[in-house]
Amino acid sequence: MVKLEIKNVTKSFVRKEAKGSTITNAIENINLSVNDGEFVCFVGPSGCGKSTLLNILAGLDKPSYGQVILNGREITETGPDRIMVFQENALFPWLKVIDNVEFGLKMAKVDKLKRREIALQYLDMMQLSKYADAYVYQLSGGMKQRVAIARSLVLDPEVLLMDEPFAALDSQTRDLLLVELQLIWAKTNKTIIFVTHNITESICLGDRVIVFTSRPGKIKKEITIEYRRPRLTEDDGLKDFQRKVLYELKSEIVHSKKYQP
16 A cells, blocks of 8 residues: 655755856655555655655655655655654653653653653664663763653654664664664664665665665666565675666666765
8 A cells, every 4th residue: 555655756955156047956756655554765865855845745845746645645744653863862851761762652642641651662673771761971972872762752652764874873873773773663663764875775775775876866677575574684696786876876876986075
């Protein structure tokens, strides 16, 4: 069942120069359908518009042309049915872990006992129960991102949007979180759209990997990853998929560097 539809989406920006203004397309004619419960990864060269598209899906930005349809309705603004997890965890350092996770539920005026119950459930899922009363500064980078994911999941969004959430982590922590995220996805059956520069990350996580061209970003290739889960970065069986993605990306990365302003 189709959950999310991206129809002919283009995003343009006006660039002012000495001789006048020029219009630059960040993304161009994007068409994509995402099924309910599907895990889709976006990969592409820097500046190709992956994060721009994610912001449009979140309702943080609007397309210049085209539309995004969620459950048959056009997205025109932000909403609790779509939650974004950023590279920077954006946690509140003055609050304890449990209070950070409860924050969205508190804003939604969920009863105190009920929101505590829900928050503890997701902290347990993220293996953070014993850190519920810790402060953010006492946690490692990987633990902070797990708190951020738990805070997103407690609101029970229909679509989880993730913008390079593991990019700043060391490789060992990232590899552990790749497995944990797959297990969480299997438990919750969430629709997830995940932006990354890391090919291995996209192969481990995605049901499909969507490869973007250099700017203006267009969909160049969709690669379906039919492989058992949970997937591990060191699994040799994933190398053929990695080569396919790398093959599509090579020329785009060269093109992007050649024409970078």
